[in-house]
Amino acid sequence: MGLQAECEPMKVSVCGKGGSGKSTVVALLANAIRDRGVSVLIIDSDESNSGLFRMLGLESPPVPLMELVGGKAALRRKMGEPNVLEQDEITVEAIPSPYIHGRDGVKLVSIGKVLQSFEGCACPMGVLTREFLKKLRLMKDEIAIVDMEAGVEHFGRGIDEAIDQVILVVEPSFESLTVAEKVQSLATGMDKKARAVLNKVPSDVVAHKLERELSNKNIEVIGSIPNDPLVFDSCLEGRAIDRGEAFNSAEKICDAVLSEE
Amino acid sequence: MCLSTVYMDSGDKQEEIMKDVARIEAEGRGFWLMNLFGERRFIEGAIQIVSLMDGHFVTLKNQENT
Numbered sequence: 001m002g003l004q005a006e007c008e009p010m011k012v013s014v015c016g017k018g019g020s021g022k023s024t025v026v027a028l029l030a031n032a033i034r035d036r037g038v039s040v041l042i043i044d045s046d047e048s049n050s051g052l053f054r055m056l057g058l059e060s061p062p063v064p065l066m067e068l069v070g071g072k073a074a075l076r077r078k079m080g081e082p083n084v085l086e087q088d089e090i091t092v093e094a095i096p097s098p099y100i101h102g103r104d105g106v107k108l109v110s111i112g113k114v115l116q117s118f119e120g121c122a123c124p125m126g127v128l129t130r131e132f133l134k135k136l137r138l139m140k141d142e143i144a145i146v147d148m149e150a151g152v153e154h155f156g157r158g159i160d161e162a163i164d165q166v167i168l169v170v171e172p173s174f175e176s177l178t179v180a181e182k183v184q185s186l187a188t189g190m191d192k193k194a195r196a197v198l199n200k201v202p203s204d205v206v207a208h209k210l211e212r213e214l215s216n217k218n219i220e221v222i223g224s225i226p227n228d229p230l231v232f233d234s235c236l237e238g239r240a241i242d243r244g245e246a247f248n249s250a251e252k253i254c255d256a257v258l259s260e261e
Numbered sequence: 262m263c264l265s266t267v268y269m270d271s272g273d274k275q276e277e278i279m280k281d282v283a284r285i286e287a288e289g290r291g292f293w294l295m296n297l298f299g300e301r302r303f304i305e306g307a308i309q310i311v312s313l314m315d316g317h318f319v320t321l322k323n324q325e326n327t
Contacts, residue, residue: 069297085298123263127281127297 007038009138016169017179018150021199025169026147027055032254034105041092043146044110045129047122057240062101066112089137126157133162155186166194172206181217198224223253265317267294
């Protein structure tokens with residue numbers, strides 16, 4: 001695939017039901033966009049799962065941005081100290097190195113993870129994601145992809161306010177279709193269009209069935225990722241996804257994302 | 262969202278004082294407000310309402326207006 005002519009900066013969120021494969025879609029899409037010569041910043045906003053860095057082939061995760069505000073545990077005693085998050089605009093280059101890890105044109109930042117029992121709610125992480133996305137200033141040929149927390153609460157928190165495109169990951173299940181409908185409704189309420197990517201699709205018959213169901217809900221499908229054993233192996237072994245069927249299927253999704261006005 | 266917005270009620274209007282407030286400490290005749298990003302501000306007044314479920318807000322009232 002050739003290089004993209006020139007790409008306007010764009011913030012894309014990837015959301016859907018828990019376990020639908022949001023992180024897989026993020027990793028596949030990031031690789032496909034990177035292969036077009038566009039730099040990708042992935043924002044890991046999922047406060048539960050911590051394995052995204054492995055899917056990107058990184059050896060360790062970046063220090064969570066929550067630590068820039070002292071982390072939840074230290075928040076009470078460290079608040080008041082200045083940090084990059086206080087700036088009006090944050091460029092990718094301005095993010096201090098422990099907080100951003102990268103490889104081959106794909107960089108990763110992490111908002112924060114729930115690590116201990118009874119440590120409290122994840123609301124500060126929601127605020128941090130929302131404010132970081134608002135302040136994040138991308139240049140030409142830079143795209144940010146947000147790996148959202150599962151479900152729909154991020155809409156309630158206003159995290160998607162600064163998002164240009166919403167990608168909705170749908171696996172073959174009734175519950176996933178139900179969440180898809182809810183996401184579309186909430187995205188529409190924020191004047192954003194949610195478009196679907198099918199994931200873990202075992203056959204063309206299932207793909208057509210999902211497309212029909214989503215079409216009935218007025219949700220456009222921009223791509224389909226097959227049930228590729230290479231993805232299964234990568235998830236099982238905690239490593240980057242090998243090039244195969246799923247990897248190639250991300251090309252079409254990449255076209256749809258990059259061509260969206 | 263548990264982080265709250267703090268307002269000052271001055272009788273005829275409510276003024277937003279700070280958003281995303283993560284900590285409030287009482288001191289003397291008022292409160293220190295601290296948000297997630299390190300901003301600190303002292304505001305004189307008495308707490309009128311603390312809403313922890315709907316809207317997540319705290320309303321203060323200047324004691325001269327009470």
